[in-house]
Amino acid sequence: MSTTPVKFYQVGSFAVGNRLLPAAAGSVQSDMERTNALTSGHRACQGCGEALGARYAMDAAMRAANDKVIAVNATGCLEVFSTPYPESSWRIAWLHSLFGNAPAVATGVAAALRAKGRTEVRVIGQGGDGATVDIGFGPLSGMFERNDDVLYICYDNEAYMNTGVQRSGATPAAARTATTQAVGPEPGNVFGQGKNVPRIAMAHEIPYVATATVADLRDLEAKVARAMEFRGARYLHVLVPCPLGWGSQSCDTVKIARLATQSGLFPVFEAERGEVVSSTPIRQRVMVEEYLKLQGRYSHLFSPKRRDDVIDRLQAAADRNIKRYNLMPEEAGDL
Amino acid sequence: MFKQVEGSRAVAEAVAACRPEVICAYPISPQTHIVEGLSRIVKEGKLGTCEFVNVESEFAAMSVAIGASATGARTYTATASQGLLYMVEAVYNASGLGLPIVMTVANRAIGAPINIWNDHSDSMSQRDSGWIQIFAETNQEAADLHVQAFRIAEELSLPVMVCMDGFILTHASERVDIPEQEQVDSFLKPYVPRQVLDPDNPVSIGAMVGPEAFTEVRYMAHMKTLSALELIPQVAKDFQEIFQRDSGGLIRGYHSEDAETVVIALGSILGTIKDVIDDQRENGVSIGALGIITYRPFPFDAVREALRNAKRVVIIEKALSVGIGGVVAQDIRHALSGLEIHQYTVIAGLGGRPITKASLSDLFDKAVVDDIRGLTFLDLDQELVDAEMKREAGQS
Amino acid sequence: MEKPFAITLQVESSLANHTGSWRVERPQYVNLMPPCNNACPAGENVQKWLYTAEDGSYEEAWRALIVENPFPAIMGRVCYHPCQTVCSRGQLDEAVGINSVERFLGDLAIEKGWSIPVTAPSTGFKVLIIGAGPTGLSAAYHLRRMGHAVTIRDAADVAGGMMRFGIPKYRLPRNILNAEIARIEDMGVRFQLNHKVDNVQDAIDDGFDAVFLAVGAQIGKRAYIPAGEAARILDAVNVLHDVADGEAPLLGRKVVVYGGGNTAIDVARTAKRLGADEAMIVYRRTREKAPANDTEIQEAIEEGVLMKWLSTVKHADAGVLKIERMELDDKGFPQPTGEFEDLEADSLVLALGQEVDLSLVNNLPDVEVRDGVVHVDPNMMTGRAGIFAGGDMVPAERTVTTGVGHGKKAARNIDAWLRKEKFEKEPIPRVVEYSDLNPWYYTDAPHAVRPRLEGVRRASNFDEVVQGLDESTALYEARRCMSCGNCFECDNCFGVCPDNAVIKLGPGKGFEFNLDYCKGCGICVSECPSGSIIMIPEKS
Secondary structure, three states: OOOOOOOOOOOOOOOOOOOOOOHHHOOHHHOOOOOOOEOOOOOOOOOOHHHHHHHHHHHHHHHHOOOOEEEEEOOOHHHHHHOEOOOOOEOOEEEEOOOOOHHHHHHHHHHHHHHOOOOOOEEEEEEEHHHHHHHOHHHHHHHHHHOOOEEEEEEEOOOEOOOOOEOOOOOOOOOOEOOEOOOOOOOOOOOOOOOOHHHHHHHOOOOEEEEEEOOOHHHHHHHHHHHHHOOOOEEEEEEOOOHHHHOOOHHHHHHHHHHHHHHOOOOOEEEEOOEEEEEOOOOOOOOHHHHHOOOHHHHHHOOOOOOHHHHHHHHHHHHHHHHHOOOOHHHHHHO | OEEEEEHHHHHHHHHHHOOOOEEEEOOOOOOHHHHHHHHHHHHOOOOOOOEEEEOOOHHHHHHHHHHHHHOOOOEEEEEOHHHHHHOHHHHHHHHHOOOOOEEEEEEOOOOOOOOOOOOOHHHHHOOOOOOEEEEOOOHHHHHHHHHHHHHHHHHHOOOEEEEEEOOOOOOOEEEEEOOOHHHHHHHOOOOOOOOOOOOOOOEEEOOEOOHHHHHHHHHHHHHHHHOHHHHHHHHHHHHHHHHOOOOOOOEEEEOOOOOOEEEEEOOOHHHHHHHHHHHHHHOOOOEEEEEEOEEEOOOHHHHHHHOOOOOEEEEEEOOOEOOOEOOHHHHHHHHOOOOOOEEEEEEOOHHHOOOOHHHHHHHHHHHOOOOOOOEEEOOOOHHHHHHHHHHHHHHO | OOOOOOOEEEOOHHHHOOHHHHOOEEEEEOOOEOHHHHHOOOOOOHHHHHHHHOOOOHHHHHHHHOOOOOOHHHHHHHOOOHHHHHOOHHHHOOOOOHHHHHHHHHHHHHHHOOOOOOOOOOOOOEEEEEOOOHHHHHHHHHHHHOOOEEEEEOOOOOOOOHHHHOOOOOOOOHHHHHHHHHHHHHOOOEEEOOOOOOOHHHHHHOOOOEEEEOOOEEEEOOOOOOEOOOOOEEEHHHHHHHHHOOOOOOOOOEEEEEOOOHHHHHHHHHHHHOOOOEEEEEOOOOOOOOOOOHHHHHHHHHOOOEEEOOEEEEEEEOOEEEEEEEEEOOOOOEEEEEEEEEEEOOEEEEOOOEEEOOHHHOOOOOOOEEOOEEOOOOOOEOOOOOEEEOHHHOOOOOOHHHHHHHHHHHHHHHHHHHOOOOOOOOOOOOEOOHHHOOHHHOOOOOOOOOOEOOHHHHHOOOOOOEOOOOHHHHHHHHOOOOOOOOOOOOOHHHHHOOOOOEEEEEOOOEEEEOOOOOOOOOHHHHHOOOOOEEEEEOOO
């Protein structure tokens, strides 16, 4: 990571703020004057990870761009809960067009800004996993390939939540959704090959690709800031738990995101021009079960009959990430 | 400046003279020559900082146009046929957001069966999209209509589709008076957006609107689109003052004021029709023609007024609404409701089928004596159809 | 800008939508009782002064500390810091070195000469305190701060009581002791030394409105040990007292100390410093069961003090002791085994506990004495109105810190009694449990160990064994505090709210919930590191 994390004995390396820290070294979210790009009164569910992630990312982008940001939003929860007529929760210039075209619309915004010589204004495209991994994937790839000057942020809650929790290309194996029901001999989503958009983005060799979660704010903010240092196409994939879709408690949103990283199921890393340049080590490793058992979408793995076969496959996926992204560098020799 | 050029080149130069800031396109015949021309002009640096974005699909083309237009850039794109259909979701979105994008549709048939040749099926499929649709009769008019289209679009904050017949116009080389830059500059002022994405004055564009206001939104869009019927003739008048030629407007009559029979059509076929009419009028037949230039919004009043004295109308359609028949005919019927005028619909030129003077002449001969059916397929190979239908029946 | 109807919206217009109406539970900031504060016999607000010290505001931290305890420099040396035993950080890595930070602050105050102004207006009441030990001095200090005129009488010619006569100077250097006592004197407390009070009634007659008895337990407990005439048997209290007075009691080459408390350890370690080749603790139970602080035991062992656990002295003679091996029964009590051995010893020092000289209340029939200590009511008042007692004189743990706590408690009750009021202690909030915390947010940071004099070297002199922290390590240590149950402005709640419903009030002012928008998701509660937010049901 480009910034050296501030080490605090008490807290601060991981908490949002620290009163002992000089304001300039504080997180964006600890700043009383933060943008609040997505402000109060929006209609997201209680404990919405996407609402949190969007504000984190957009506030960080606003700081990095001296408040010169235009956001383009795909259709989805974030769009619906933020801008139902007659109320908008955005405090930034914002455009929503369609479900599948946010990267292309963002390209258009960037093209217009370049044509007008207003390149100090930065463009961010954003959408959920459906908009990014599935329906908007073509435009996303096109935007990457042309290296358009857009930071695209995917808020990944691993299913189509806005339409009522249907499976997307980002839905993990074994997870229950409305279209991958927890019935039959192989309940939940299939064990497919997955669709790892961060890696696909890396294959485009765009300047910057990173993953983050709402559990590690400073990491997320550092990545947004780093992304904004580049021109060209950049991609940030943020895991945002969804209490409604995941069947978790609203108070556990951050905790579940943390367990996703600490289990290794969601590797947090960054890549520049197609090469992984850093990964965030696991601090307190947990087995995937710790992560799974807090979520109703995996409850069929624990009752009425415990499915160790499935849990083991998920654990194997986590173990593979740990090895692949060197998430436990101190134990790398043992793996 | 008169040039002997391909229609596509004429359009490219006219568009360039409008000083677009963002051009985005995806190749599809027969639109390709237009964007190739523009690509070269941009690459040569003749359009300053204009961005030419090669996108990965028509859906992206219209989406890029949406983003650029919402950011206050004068934005142009072009497409045809399948491409127009592929971008339909974004086409509706652009008009819903009130973005003054100008798009050329080089009219072409829609598959299956795949067919690259000319008809109006593509544009007609978008007649309810909320775009203003204007049809060029000649390459001169095609060039001129683009200049007018930006003015109309930007004054109304609505997108405009300039329709020109694929191949027949786009690939035809003829003498065109290319709009001079100074003339265009005096006719078309820099774009001042009604609303714009600007970090210094942020708004949220593209809200979700529920049942409580959706009807009102659509109604207001309708009223605004109708206002184009006032604006378009004014723009054409202004254009004439500066460019000294008649281009655009709502409709254009040809001996239609006193004709008993009026042939109605859109686009380049009007030239052939006029030739036939000339011949027939020499023979004393009371026949004229009426070209529809502005198809959306539909100029009901102008059409009704123009046809007030007609006894019959023959509507030449380059599109088929399967299961109904004519597309334009429905609008004409609406325009003429209550008047005692016979209406004949003729489906012609589908998928590039040539519409010959001979066929038209035969058709008009019969029409003037009311010897045709309500719906006619011009030059239909009835033997072929009968044989195929017999074969299919035999198989089942 | 002419905005299209409905499709284009004004920014932040959603503020009109009060999503707080969705809520069924609401978050609430609380101040819970940190385990350290709860465990402190002197009632210190440890969390508060550590918090204050964290940003380098040492004087402010010291002033917060001395609200409860006037002896940070002494405490930082002699307190057995039960606060650290219960410190939540101990469950994460290692307890915060609270005691060392306290000493740092205390030493800094002495170095800087920080004084304690008496700002309360004079009440006109006069209070007599009998005994200038930790309990009496503490009471004097607190009463003086409340505006009372305070006189301390003590039989010794110097104040300090058992802090001076019972604690060796390698643990508590006298300049430190003197400095913290002098500060109390500077506040206007009148010291009458060499003034043994034999009769409390006489003192009352001197015109005092209230009296506080705090004479301490200074008499070594006697135990019958059959002994030959030539056996040299000494009392631990006397040994330490002599050493404090600068005398060197004759202990010989081999010294056996009988007992398992801190005094026994002190004597054994003192014996080594006085030149004994061998100092041995004999105690009838195990190390785990010994009342002495384990740190003290460890330091003694490092200095070469020998330990003989599960042993009793059956007979003492010149140069030799007969020892019986004991064993613990099922209930953990030592039982004789009938197995004996001889042990060479030039002297036997008895450290079997201390007793209080209660002669001063002999002629006060209202003052009830039970089991060698004075009986007091919950307000520390004896049966005689206006006479209070505390410290070793009443049933309690006999440590300096407990005495200091008694002094404070007595002062508050005396003050209330003088004003004809009743002292009401503020209700104690719920004590924080480790499960209330979110330890993820505390970066792993091991305890900063104070430098110690190397064992062999220190056993030969009376230099202070445990050294202080320098500023950077003290700061580091203070910042290891997890601030259990009390907001320390980490901004987590402000950051993690998906609804932007936490209002940050600014440095030192904490946060408020914006209940217009709070949906009651509870993420702020889950992610509060210190457990300072709770959810409470919304009134329907």
